[in-house]
Amino acid sequence: MTSKQFFIRSLVFSTLIISLICIINWILDPFGLFHYQDRDLKPYSPSQERLCKYLYSFNYLQTNFEGLILGPSLSDNLNTEILLPYKIYNASINGGNISESKLIFTNILNNKGKIKYIVLCLDPYITKNSGTKTSDMQPSKYWGALGSPDIVKCYINELFVRKGFKKDYFNDYGYYNYNEEKAGLNVSEIIETDAQKTLTVDQLQIDPLALEDLKYIVDKAHQQGIKILAYYHPVPRPRYLKSIAYYHKYKLTVNSLFNSQDNIWDFNDEQYIGLTSDYRSFCDGTHLSYDGANYVLSEIKNKLDINIK
Amino acid sequence: MFNSFWFILLLLPVSVFVFFRLAITNRVAALYWLILASLVFFSINHFQSGIVLVGSGGINYFLANIIVRTNGFKKKAWFILGIVFNVGLLLYIKYLGFLMGMVNDIFNTNSLWGRGVLTVGISFITFQQISYLIEVYWEKISSTDMSLRNYAIYLLFFPKLINGPITRFKEIIPQFSNGNFKINYENMVKGLYVFFIGLFKKVVIADTLAIFVNNGYSDPAHLSLLEGWVTSLAYTFQIYFDFSGYTDMAIGTALMFNIVLPFNFNSPYRSQNIREFWKRWHITLTRFLTDYIYVPMGGSHNGEIKTIRNTMITFLLSGVWHGVGWTFIVWGLLHGIAMVVHRLWSKLDIKIPKIISWFITFNFVNIAWIFFRAESFKDATGILEAMLGMHSLYKFEIYTGLGRYEIPLLVLIISVIIFIVLSDFNSNHYINSINTTTTRLLCFIVLIVISMFYLNYSTPKGFIYNDF
Numbered sequence: 001m002t003s004k005q006f007f008i009r010s011l012v013f014s015t016l017i018i019s020l021i022c023i024i025n026w027i028l029d030p031f032g033l034f035h036y037q038d039r040d041l042k043p044y045s046p047s048q049e050r051l052c053k054y055l056y057s058f059n060y061l062q063t064n065f066e067g068l069i070l071g072p073s074l075s076d077n078l079n080t081e082i083l084l085p086y087k088i089y090n091a092s093i094n095g096g097n098i099s100e101s102k103l104i105f106t107n108i109l110n111n112k113g114k115i116k117y118i119v120l121c122l123d124p125y126i127t128k129n130s131g132t133k134t135s136d137m138q139p140s141k142y143w144g145a146l147g148s149p150d151i152v153k154c155y156i157n158e159l160f161v162r163k164g165f166k167k168d169y170f171n172d173y174g175y176y177n178y179n180e181e182k183a184g185l186n187v188s189e190i191i192e193t194d195a196q197k198t199l200t201v202d203q204l205q206i207d208p209l210a211l212e213d214l215k216y217i218v219d220k221a222h223q224q225g226i227k228i229l230a231y232y233h234p235v236p237r238p239r240y241l242k243s244i245a246y247y248h249k250y251k252l253t254v255n256s257l258f259n260s261q262d263n264i265w266d267f268n269d270e271q272y273i274g275l276t277s278d279y280r281s282f283c284d285g286t287h288l289s290y291d292g293a294n295y296v297l298s299e300i301k302n303k304l305d306i307n308i309k
Numbered sequence: 310m311f312n313s314f315w316f317i318l319l320l321l322p323v324s325v326f327v328f329f330r331l332a333i334t335n336r337v338a339a340l341y342w343l344i345l346a347s348l349v350f351f352s353i354n355h356f357q358s359g360i361v362l363v364g365s366g367g368i369n370y371f372l373a374n375i376i377v378r379t380n381g382f383k384k385k386a387w388f389i390l391g392i393v394f395n396v397g398l399l400l401y402i403k404y405l406g407f408l409m410g411m412v413n414d415i416f417n418t419n420s421l422w423g424r425g426v427l428t429v430g431i432s433f434i435t436f437q438q439i440s441y442l443i444e445v446y447w448e449k450i451s452s453t454d455m456s457l458r459n460y461a462i463y464l465l466f467f468p469k470l471i472n473g474p475i476t477r478f479k480e481i482i483p484q485f486s487n488g489n490f491k492i493n494y495e496n497m498v499k500g501l502y503v504f505f506i507g508l509f510k511k512v513v514i515a516d517t518l519a520i521f522v523n524n525g526y527s528d529p530a531h532l533s534l535l536e537g538w539v540t541s542l543a544y545t546f547q548i549y550f551d552f553s554g555y556t557d558m559a560i561g562t563a564l565m566f567n568i569v570l571p572f573n574f575n576s577p578y579r580s581q582n583i584r585e586f587w588k589r590w591h592i593t594l595t596r597f598l599t600d601y602i603y604v605p606m607g608g609s610h611n612g613e614i615k616t617i618r619n620t621m622i623t624f625l626l627s628g629v630w631h632g633v634g635w636t637f638i639v640w641g642l643l644h645g646i647a648m649v650v651h652r653l654w655s656k657l658d659i660k661i662p663k664i665i666s667w668f669i670t671f672n673f674v675n676i677a678w679i680f681f682r683a684e685s686f687k688d689a690t691g692i693l694e695a696m697l698g699m700h701s702l703y704k705f706e707i708y709t710g711l712g713r714y715e716i717p718l719l720v721l722i723i724s725v726i727i728f729i730v731l732s733d734f735n736s737n738h739y740i741n742s743i744n745t746t747t748t749r750l751l752c753f754i755v756l757i758v759i760s761m762f763y764l765n766y767s768t769p770k771g772f773i774y775n776d777f
Contacts, residue, residue: 001745001747003745013750014758014761018761021758140765147761149763
């Protein structure tokens with residue numbers, strides 16, 4: 001063919017193929033961005049949790065849920081489906097910090113979001129550092145949903161899960177079931193070994209920018225009339241007692257960001273000693289077991305009954 | 310930037326279309342359109358840089374016109390003033406912050422003077438302007454060619470504006486003066502093909518390798534032997550695909566306007582010695598340094614000591630030009646030393662197998678790049694220690710950010726790397742000849758689709774040489 005034909009055909013056919021792929025992705029809309037309202041969406045791979053939950057915050061979450069849980073892996077394994085009729089999405093991110101929670105929260109508010117309440121999981125981990133940890137939570141990912149390697153991975157993950165080649169970790173309430181991965185760990189030994197260690201400088205620090213981000217979430221929620229429930233994540237009792245002064249100091253700093261309208265409670269208080277002293281509440285030295293998670297969820301439900309209804 | 314949707318879908322097609330449309334009735338209008346498009350391309354995200362560009366361009370044009378109209382001592386004086394102005398501007402914009410940092414360290418002060426004034430592409434723009442002044446001084450450019458319009462086209466032509474290739478006035482302007490301003494579909498095809506090869510190199514290969522590089526350089530003190538080598542090799546190829554990818558996009562874009570830019574790369578990692586490497590890597594920079602610094606200092610014609618001196622000065626300046634920091638100076642000096650060693654070794658006339666000479670050259674270049682990339686000597690030595698196995702041996706964790714789905718991509722990248730090292734085939738081949746078969750069409754369509762989807766992956770990353 002002539003050069004002119006080659007030139008025109010290459011542009012025309014590549015435009016057609018790209019357009020077709022975009023249209024297909026727009027129709028399938030795996031992140032609930034463009035049109036689907038009443039659907040059940042979930043990540044099909046832990047590696048795409050950040051991307052999925054971030055993209056869900058553009059449209060899907062505010063359309064289908066009335067509340068959010070925000071936090072790191074510590075709250076990621078809370079199955080909020082059992083809190084029905086409270087429709088709460090667990091927007092926690094494995095390895096996430098408060099800056100990333102803020103991104104999801106503000107994205108919802110900026111995209112016609114009407115959230116009634118948020119449940120914040122408070123722990124020094126969320127304010128240890130600030131900023132996003134990966135490139136998955138960028139506005140440019142929105143248009144990537146029309147065609148990019150991300151969406152190809154999303155389809156492949158879904159296919160593998162549906163065919164049984166990969167484990168299905170998530171449900172459509174954002175619950176990340178990683179507990180089975182930790183089966184077989186000697187939890188008592190881990191907790192008692194951790195309790196001997198002094199917290200490191202890295203663990204003790206509060207990133208001032210992270211604290212600003214937490215303050216932003218709280219202030220924004222107040223402005224928008226969004227009810228705040230916040231809890232300090234339960235720490236295994238021996239480890240908590242070893243660093244109790246630090247945890248008290250942390251709590252003082254963080255509590256100062258809230259007001260009397262907000263409902264804050266600490267699972268490390270004496271009234272919850274049954275939870276934190278029982279090693280069966282944990283699946284490793286830090287994260288909750290199924291029993292521990294159910295306890296925390298029941299307490300959240302109690303607080304919701306008091307504060308929301 | 311070339312690797313952005315607004316450039317590919319808007320600026321490029323609009324500028325090409327309007328250029329040829331105007332050229333039907335008015336060539337001059339087409340040229341002014343090109344100047345305007347170039348200013349928009351440069352200034353749209355860097356308005357302050359645009360002001361610096363226009364301002365310094367105006368001053369250089371004024372100086373060039375004085376140089377061409379004077380003789381003898383006055384001519385030389387104005388020429389030196391022009392060089393001093395350009396070098397001074399480069400020093401101020403690029404190095405003042407670094408120099409003030411040194412002053413702050415020595416005198417324990419805290420001056421912020423010089424910070425935050427960086428102008429994108431300033432190094433390339435400066436060299437373009439210096440080249441113009443030198444060519445005027447050497448009377449290689451006649452006064453009849455020295456119109457403001459010609460100078461503006463030479464300086465601002467957007468395909469080469471930010472990262473080169475560093476062109477000569479007489480390479481570019483005759484093409485505009487005498488060239489064909491009708492759409493040439495063969496050039497369109499070649500240009501588009503080379504452009505998308507460049508885009509693929511950047512967004513698919515270079516940006517993927519960057520994951521290993523960034524992970525490795527974020528914590529060099531704890532890298533294993535395996536991680537150290539993967540980090541250094543990943544950067545060696547990242548910088549090649551990044552910069553040659555940019556050059557391909559520049560050459561491809563220019564070709565769409567029927568303008569041929571000089572090559573900047575010719576399979577440099579196939580080089581058998583360091584001299585050959587600098588004939589294959591950043592060719593226009595080598596040409597600039599050779600013609601305007603090395604040769605005027607005497608080159609290799611005034612004895613061995615002066616040749617060594619001239620070589621070291623040239624490469625020291627190359628290091629300084631590339632970046633702000635002692636590591637860049639070390640990188641430049643390493644290459645200077647290598648060139649001197651090669652020169653002395655060549656005199657011994659000892660033949661070694663090609664595979665050995667390639668191995669030595671490649672590994673030297675690979676190690677020198679460590680200083681180029683590292684932000685401090687501590688980081689550089691951390692990588693080197695890792696490569697010697699002084700930390701640990703087989704830990705491999707620098708792939709975070711990549712999942713198992715990237716494995717086919719990594720296999721592809723490694724295959725491409727092996728291919729470019731083993732063969733002399735590179736994108737220059739497509740500029741000389743291209744076939745328009747159906748198979749080639751299908752390959753091209755796949756190349757476009759993949760490149761565009763990778764471009765949509767995340768926020769466009771700048772080119773490495775944007776920082777220089």
